[in-house]
Amino acid sequence: MNQVIETMLNHRSIRKFEDKPLTKSQIEQIVASAQSASTSSYIQAYSIIGVTDIEKKEKLAELSGNQSYVAENSIFLVFCADLFRHELAGKMEEKDVIPSLESTEKFMVALIDASLAAQNAALAAESMGLGICFIGGIRNHLSEVKKLLKTPERVLPLFGIAIGYPAKVTDKKPRLPMSNVYFENEYEQDEGKLIADLEKYNEVISNYYHERTKGKRKDRWTEQMANMLEKQSRMYMKEFVQENKLDLK
Known part of the structure; x- marks a missing residue:
């Protein structure tokens, strides 16, 4: 088994980190690794916001359901679906790109591009001996997250990744057969x-x-899933996405 596969198979979410910052070089390597992910038609429809400001991280932790590890880490990366720069490209080249940008297809491209980039970032961080935890809780209150991060229309924060030096390593959860x-x-x-x-x-x-x-x-896995899915959550998402000029057609 090679080292890359070993790193992937050893993945587990880390929710307690040491109070230790990452170096600029470490952050740049993680972001460069994210940018090396595959991207549909070279569109690169995502952006990454690295949150190091403690007040912003604490607010994000609150908005995510009071998850302390959103604030207590070395850096919190927020991955965004981003078609804003593509609108700018259309303006620069005097082309009408809006119908394409407001299509479900391009929305899906942005989601997939951001997810691929994020997985590369996670793998890069873990290969450096760091721990990570994906956070979807930022979607609990996206309007407030967008204000906090000052994201324009056509930019949608999707999820975050808490990254840092593990202070506690938990057992790996068994995956589906x-x-x-x-x-x-x-x-x-x-x-x-x-x-x-x-x-x-x-x-x-x-x-x-x-x-x-x-x-x-x-508890059993099917029990967990059924109980979770019985409770509707974030049902405002379709309208919110449309308000931000994504996925209109």
Whole structure:
């Protein structure tokens, strides 16, 4: 097994960091790695905002559901879908690019580009011995996040990554069985087989929580998912995206 694969397979979310800053060189390497990710048609439809100001991080922590590790880290990177510069490109070249920018396709391109860049950044950070934690909680109150980060129209903060030196390393969570996520040539539609695999996974996850919490938790994965999805959250997102001139058609 090579070192890159070993790093990926060793991933776990870190939620407690040492009080130690990153060097400028470390940050530049992480961002350069993010920029090296694949991008659809060279469009590079994303931006990264590195938040080091403690007051801004504390506000982001509050907006994310009072998650302390959003503030207590070396740097908090916010990944944004970004089609603002492409509007500028249209103005510079005197071309009408607005219909394309306001299409669902370009919105999807921006989401995918940002996600690919973020995964590269995460892998780069972990390869440097740093810990990371993805934070989707910034989408709880996006209007306030946009004001805090001063993002213009056509720029949508998607998620953050807390990065720093791990102060506590937790056990790695078992992932779904490969037979539930990898299919050859066509989608597996045998619900009985999929459910049987999920039942086995439920047992694995229940045992994981039981051991990790010394018997305080033993919830199953399907139980977690059903309980979470039963509660509607961030249902304002479609309207908010449209208000910011993304995904209108």
